[in-house]
Amino acid sequence: MTVVGIVGLGIYLPERVMTAEELAVASGIPAEVIRTKFGLAQKHIADISGKGETVSMMAAEAGRRALMDAGVGPEEVDAVIYFGSMHKDYYVWLAAPRIQVLVGAHRAYAFEICGTSAGLPFAMKTARSMMLTDPSLRHVLLVAASTESMLLDYTNHRARFMFNFGDGAAACLLRRDHPFNIVLESAFRTDGRFADFVRVPAGGSVLPPSHETIEQRLHYFDVTDPAQMKAMLDPITLDHFVGVVREAIARSGCHGLDFLIPLHTKRSLFLALLSALGLTESQAIYLSDYGHLSAADPLLGLYLARQEGRLRNGDVVVLVSAGTGYSWGATVIRWGGPYD
Structure with a gap:
């Protein structure tokens, strides 16, 4: 029976962090509330102007690390699927092709799936279904990133439940006929x-x-x-x-x-x-x-x-x-x- 398994994982997290205490100063919400009720001790914040930590850059780096974890070269990737934040490098713009070239997966095609924060199960379902029906898809790279901390106005408490948004990226490489870590x-x-x-x-x-x-x-x-x-x-x-x-x-x-x-x-x-x-x-x-x-x-x-x-x-x-x-x-x- 054909199966699809996870063969590699990778993440990218910016060095800069925002602590609960810093968030308390910005929002006026006590740090103890942020720690105990929000469940947040700290979060990572992208440095876009200094380190270029855009969605495409962070997703590509997480993707490269997933490939290294799997011992797979970028030329072996058949498809790249971006399923992360809609707040990307540019407005009305696809990150997936940019990620494809940054990773070096020149043989792959690339596209995007959007389910907001529920994107991963949608991406897993789509990738698995495609791979089970198309024998030419041996390796599919799933990548996601977020810079949604940039969309937070800490003075607007109507949106306070989203104050936990941080930045970073994660990726996984799926392989057809891989009987380990089966999706x-x-x-x-x-x-x-x-x-x-x-x-x-x-x-x-x-x-x-x-x-x-x-x-x-x-x-x-x-x-x-x-x-x-x-x-x-x-x-x-x-x-x-x-x-x-x-x-x-x-x-x-x-x-x-x-x-x-x-x-x-x-x-x-x-x-x-x-x-x-x-x-x-x-x-x-x-x-x-x-x-x-x-x-x-x-x-x-x-x-x-x-x-x-x-x-x-x-x-x-x-x-x-x-x-x-x-x-x-x-x-x-x-x-x-x-x-x-």
């Missing part, structure tokens, strides 16, 4: 009632850039009605997280869950998710020193879990995320191997 099934849910709550108000066709939009600070994240969004989201979000995890596990033919790698969320939601799934904190990764890197979170968590020796041969590992819009997604990985 299994995914599951998704979308609730379009939330489509208009979270956005950068200006810059699109509805409200083009102008002196007025800049003066009114409309080029940062905003939430149109935080109270209404919370009232609608709180009763359903845990159920949707649990639902996609359990559905992905069932679709994969697995009977349990050994390790969970979620996106970075507030700590109370993280603990509630573990409790609902019958897991302990030792069976999960929490990105308190990294914050939320948009769609890159689960790959960063997988990289850290491997580096820390927390994954055992045969573990059923679930990568789960959610993104404004609102979508929830999960993908199952059978860690280790080999497996038939």
